Amino acid sequence: xxxxxxxxxxxxxxxxxxxxxxxxxxxxxxxxxxxxxxxxxxxxxxxxxxxxxxxxxxxxxxxxxxxxxxxxxxxxxxxxxxxxxxxxxxxxxxxxxxxxxxxxxxxxxxxxxxxxxxxxxxxxxxxxxxxxxxxxxxxxxxxxxxxxxxxxxxxxxxxxxxxxxxxxxxxxxxxxxxxxxxxxxxxxxxxxxxxxxxxxxxxxxxxxxxxxxxxxxxxxxxxxxxxxxxxxxxxxxxxxxxxxxxxxxxxxxxxxxxxxxxxxxxxxxxxxxxxxxxxxxxxxxxxxxxxxxxxxxxxxxxxxxxxxxxxxxxxxxxxxxxx
Numbered sequence: 001x002x003x004x005x006x007x008x009x010x011x012x013x014x015x016x017x018x019x020x021x022x023x024x025x026x027x028x029x030x031x032x033x034x035x036x037x038x039x040x041x042x043x044x045x046x047x048x049x050x051x052x053x054x055x056x057x058x059x060x061x062x063x064x065x066x067x068x069x070x071x072x073x074x075x076x077x078x079x080x081x082x083x084x085x086x087x088x089x090x091x092x093x094x095x096x097x098x099x100x101x102x103x104x105x106x107x108x109x110x111x112x113x114x115x116x117x118x119x120x121x122x123x124x125x126x127x128x129x130x131x132x133x134x135x136x137x138x139x140x141x142x143x144x145x146x147x148x149x150x151x152x153x154x155x156x157x158x159x160x161x162x163x164x165x166x167x168x169x170x171x172x173x174x175x176x177x178x179x180x181x182x183x184x185x186x187x188x189x190x191x192x193x194x195x196x197x198x199x200x201x202x203x204x205x206x207x208x209x210x211x212x213x214x215x216x217x218x219x220x221x222x223x224x225x226x227x228x229x230x231x232x233x234x235x236x237x238x239x240x241x242x243x244x245x246x247x248x249x250x251x252x253x254x255x256x257x258x259x260x261x262x263x264x265x266x267x268x269x270x271x272x273x274x275x276x277x278x279x280x281x282x283x284x285x286x287x288x289x290x291x292x293x294x295x296x297x298x299x300x301x302x303x304x305x306x307x308x309x310x311x312x313x314x315x316x317x318x319x320x321x322x323x
Contacts, residue, residue: 015269015299017292018226020218020278021307026211028110029054029282031315032087033063035108038321039082040067043104048083050074050090051139053108054282055237057259074098082106088139089113091146111315112209113140116176117147119203123174124148128201129167131156133189134178138238141178158185162192174201179209180239180281182246183216210313211281212239216246218308219278224251226276228269231257232287233280240280252276260287261294 032053039047045067052060052070060070068084074097077083082104085094089109098105109117120130130153134141145153156162167173175193177186186208193200206213223229229247233240240257247255254272258264269275275295279288295301316322 012298012300014273015295015301016274017295017301017303018222018274018276019288019292019303019305020215020222020276021305022211022214022218022309022311023277024279024281024283024285024288026209026281027311027313027315028087028112028209028211031317032108032110033059034317035106035321036063036068036084037066038317039084039106042321043082046081048077048081049086050077050083050094051086051088052236053084053086055234055240056280056282056284057234058287059282059284074101074103077103079103084108086139087113089117089143091143093146106318106320109143110179110209112179112207113143116144116179116207119174119176119207120144120147120153123176123201124152126172128172128174129154129169131165131167131173131175131193131200132177133157133162133175133181133186135181135238138178140180140238144176144178156189156193159188159192162189163196167197170197171199173197173199176203177207178238179207180212180237180242181208182242183208183213184246184249211311212242214309214311215239215243215278215281218306219243219246219276220250221308222276222306223247223255225274226252227254227272227274228252229255229276229278230264230291231255231278231280232259232283232291233257234259234282237280237282240283243278243280247276258291261290264291264294266298 046069049070084106087110123130132153229252231243244255244257
């Protein structure tokens with residue numbers, strides 16, 4: 001038996017894992033999860049959550065085990081139980097309906113998403129049409145467009161649409177962006193809009209959040225030296241999907257999204273000697289550890305962490321959950 005184990009160890013091929021850093025949870029995701037946990041502790045089980053609090057099934061299932069019930073709409077929430085709004089933000093109509101029903105609601109919208117909401121409102125107050133750069137159907141986009149009356153926000157998803165969009169009053173125009181976009185793609189779209197509409201107003205600081213920017217930069221730092229790269233995240237997570245695209249566009253064509261280690265196709269790694277690993281902003285570090293452990297079982301692993309910047313951002317919790 002000992003001899004067999006020795007042979008197994010000897011037969012393992014070497015694999016260097018490059019861990020991109022920063023990776024995983026951002027301050028907005030951490031805050032949103034804490035809000036649900038503290039709400040359960042304060043108000044008891046169950047606490048309802050409208051939509052996934054963040055886009056990660058592992059996180060959602062953990063919160064379900066603690067007493068959270070996830071629903072699609074407010075009509076599924078009983079009158080006597082609290083409801084949490086997800087980190088992606090909600091249209092004003094949702095908040096208004098909660099207030100009409102006198103529901104106890106707690107808003108877990110990421111402060112950086114709320115900042116985009118306020119920008120859109122400010123532009124609307126100044127009679128500007130707002131072009132929102134983002135992905136149709138994403139909860140954050142639905143929430144941002146829902147801050148203003150129908151027609152006040154026009155959605156642009158790519159350069160082609162930026163080149164074709166019609167605006168009635170080009171002199172009174174502004175743009176905002178979804179916070180989880182590709183930095184490179186967004187620059188191209190903004191460039192096209194500025195060329196077509198020189199008077200367009202934009203944010204003083206880009207709307208793409210610090211965590212999205214940092215995680216993309218970390219992937220760029222390792223992509224060229226990797227034979228393959230895995231992004232741990234959910235397929236409905238915009239920032240995770242963008243990381244796969246960034247890796248492919250910056251030197252690692254063999255890149256893919258994996259939700260959990262159980263979903264890993266190990267044949268896909270045949271021939272790879274250097275594997276990059278990162279995690280989207282809604283994926284916990286536990287899932288990274290899980291994948292590294294599984295790699296150690298199959299390869300002779302050496303781990304190198306490549307850090308491109310330090311993060312120290314922390315967002316305050318709602319006062320109702322702190323006292």
